[in-house]
Amino acid sequence: MLYATEFRILRGVPTARGTSIALERKPLRMATLLDLDAFTASGASLQHGVTVYFEDEMHDWAWRDGRLRYFPRVHGEALDAVAVYAEEDRKPVSVVLNFCPECGQPVSEEHRRQGCCAQGHKLPAL
């Protein structure tokens, strides 16, 4: 999953043609915030259609000489957006089953490979 590791949240970006806001650096990516709370709670995850909506450079936004013009796909007169300066694609944390979810007994390495606990309960594939 993609995460923004360096970003700036821009509140109430005007979207009317011909307007622009000051933004000192050119972002790597611009996205409209769909759910600021979810974005924050997830540690700035960039999930298209969930936390953010990715906007295309040139079509939807343009940066030049410290000014950002924003005309996103998401409609609204003033939108919250995120200017992404750095991002990282992190794999979801892999989960190792140490205990059988069925009986709660510790699962040995060998049983983990066999896919069932010592009691014969089938372990869920992760």
Ligand SMILES: [Zn+2]
């Ligand atoms: Zn079990």
